[in-house]
Amino acid sequence: MKSTTVISAFLGTILVGLATAGYAADKTDARKVDIGKAEYEQKCTICHGALGKGDGAYSVMLKKPATDLTTLSKKNAGVFPFARVFETIEGTHELKAHGTREMPIWGKEYRSSKYYDDYLHDPESDRSYFARSRILALTEYIYRLQAK
Template sequence: MKSTTVASAFLGTILVFFAGAGYTADKADTRKIDIGKAEYEQKCIICHGILGKGDGAYSKMLNKPATDLTLLSKKNGGVFPFARVFETIEGTHELMAHGTRDMPIWGKEYRSSKYYDEYLHEENIDRSYFARSRILALTEYIYRLQAK
């Protein structure tokens, strides 16, 4: 009888601990890192704005207005121009609207030693892979910004 009481008390304590900690599957999911969103907030928000509408703090200082990223699919017949967005961010696709390339070439930045040293600690890691993965995450986030 005593062992049943002790076991019940122990189980009750564990349940109270998890309930008090707010441990649920939903809470665990909210702790995931959204790399694309983080990249956008660090690199794009200043010109393209929080919602991607082209109304960021620096947008008025640019030679040409920042692109409204929410309309990319709409302007492309309802299809998100994935490769063009990726290549624009990477720097392999020149945009006439950017003229002398006001938009930074993030592929070049990601391959620089500053990013390499901060995130990658092994000498033989391919920097291009690192750059592509960050740009891919950012491109996917911009896809999620598309107007419905």
């Protein structure tokens, strides 16, 4: 297993634990911003649908149906595949046998000047850190979409 996968899985486990522990308390505070949900709504809803079922507005135009994100844990013996989801969003996990993918590689997009300049105004900031933090928030939100 690659060290980045192990690190991603470790960080993902910590993030999920922290997010779920404080989630109930945060729901009542309107000042809190749910970055993962905002990322999902901006980038994923169009194909995966508002509830993650794969029924977004563009889903009918795709060559391969959009994944039902609510069943990822169920399809993985009840364990959310955090590292695989993170790497799929980032663009490092690609199934070569399936050919090119229609899903945008958000890691590349986040590192582009458009996203970087919109969110970060400090030239000393690390683009990779920015990209990973957005993808971690999005992955954690997808974790919350899992069917019970």
